[in-house]
Amino acid sequence: MKLNVCLRYFLAALISAGAAGNALAGGRIIALARGGGPNGMAALDELGALWVLGGDARSFQGARQAGQVPNGLSPNDMTVFPAGGTEYAAVTVAGRLNPPLPASLQVFDIIRGGKPQMVTLGPGIFTGLVYDPSRKRVLLAEARRLAVFEAGPIPSGSPRVRSLGKDIGAMKAIGALALDSDAQRLYCADPVGGAVYAMDLGTGRYKLVVQQLGEVCALCPDLPHGRLYAGDCARGRVWAIRLNPPAKAEPFATGVKLREPDGLAMDAAGNLWIADAWSGQIHVVAPNGQLLRTVTR
């Protein structure tokens, strides 16, 4: 089984070798997620191209394209999850007014390739998303109604889309999402209010975790260390939020020059990957905040 998966990764890498070289030539990176093979990192750019970088990448030259959002549609966020011996990337795609097209979820098999599965989400602005492996569903933030939705089961079956949660409380906007290890709490970023809330997935109630974080545009859980990283696009910094009460946010990786940390993800070694949409670079930072390397174009 393991050999079979490795062989698939190898074949996928071989097949995509032709696409390498001009990779990530287009838009800025708006989301990162661990996946795309052992020690891999998936990146989504603003033009809807899905790329896979090696864990030791120092430039984008070796990246392979693992998918493309249908032409003309704008991607919002991405999550990667394993299922059925392969890996999938789910991308939220904005709807359109002309011609009318509802918002959707595009599910790509980033190892084997092929046509993506489309899940219609309906009207609204679906921004952040995260995969819940315990219930094989995707949790989505809907920015217009300030609500959390679920779509599942995914990737197989006929996914149903329904609203979760009750009262979003004092949140002014909802963006990036992150899930804790036991899939009981969903962390929701409020980019306008500059706060992070925790939603109890059992009761649907929200609780303020920490505030005064600036424009929180990305979240990444570091559960082994009891931390949650938050990208602040207003002040160009990453916060490390200690989740154990009392929750506290401290600036992280202060030596790295950032402007818009729009994508955060943790690799297999526990290093934090920070995609700066402003500079187009990805910075790899050790758990102690030390810059390990910068992945450039």
Place this chain on the structure above:
Amino acid sequence: MVRCSHILCLGLLLSLAGPVAGWQADPGLQIDKIRLADTSAEVTFETQPGMEDPDAASEIRDEPRPVSRSTFDDRYTLFFLPSKAKAQNGGSYVSYDFLVAAKAQPAKYTRYRVAAMPIGSFLDNRSETGFHIGASEGRIEIPIYCPGRPNLIEVVQAAGLTKVAIAGQSITVSLKNLSGLGLLVRVNKADGPGLTARPPDPTHWYALNPSGKKELSLDVKPSVLRALTATYAPASTDSPHGRLNLDLECKFSDTNSVELEPVSATLPLEFEPSFWHLGEAVTMGVFVGWIFCALVSAITGYRQTAGIGKLLAKLAVGALLGWILDIVSAVTNSRLVLFDFDVNPTRLAPAFLLGVISGVLGAWYLDRVVSYIEELKNKAKPPASAPVAPNP
């Protein structure tokens, strides 16, 4: 004495620290809510904490159209960078970048990210609003965006149909900017069933001033055979000869990061035949008329002239040549100008009917003429002598 020296030192320190104390890294910025008078829509602003920005001066220098306003008490200058406006969080809000410089320390800037949240639907515009930096106040005009807006560009269609020559023609399409912000527009796609169209430069972005109009030129090239077939029937807005589907790509002239949806429009077209097409229609009509006559003759047993088969064959060849000539003339965009008078194309159907009538009448009269000639020939011949009966 010791006390006096301490006081002097303290005074000296304060005088040195004075100018520095005048500049705060984060004096705080607030932008007042904007209420749109003609609708119930409004825009609220949420300011994030500021941060000192050492690169601000170069950004202001590089900004194509920076906006700067001083506070009423002249303590601060507020800079707004229109090109940094960006739709965030799937377009649920728009983030603005503001820079604040204290007049006492003009080289130091504090950057503020402000989230503008539109409530309700409105057309993007400029609006003046108040701002507050610490205890100081001022006013500034900024663009306001509404990501869930309807189309900002209207394709103004002339009443009725847009006329296009079968051989191809340049037409003008009028675009109107419904917003109060400058727009750039480019033809992404222009085609239709059996026709193609393109602007003189497909890569060019045309500027549309706030609430302004722009005439866009398009070279329309219909498929000749399809257009010829279509023009046999009269056109109306409900059933035009052809439809030109226009797909326009739009963006704001000030920022690339607030997206605009493409604009689509359909123009009903009426194809106009040229002089040559009319000639071809007439030829075809004549041909059909002759065939009709030949059929009637065959059915009724009416005697046709002996050379009618040859005439029909000649007519068929002539019509075919005329057809080819017309297609060539249409493809090469040939027009006939007589004494400064451009032969105005009219409908093909009446021309074709005229041809049919001409063919029928021609066949009938030709038959008569031939018969008459034969009679004349017979009259002109000397009468044959009557046979003489042999003597018994």
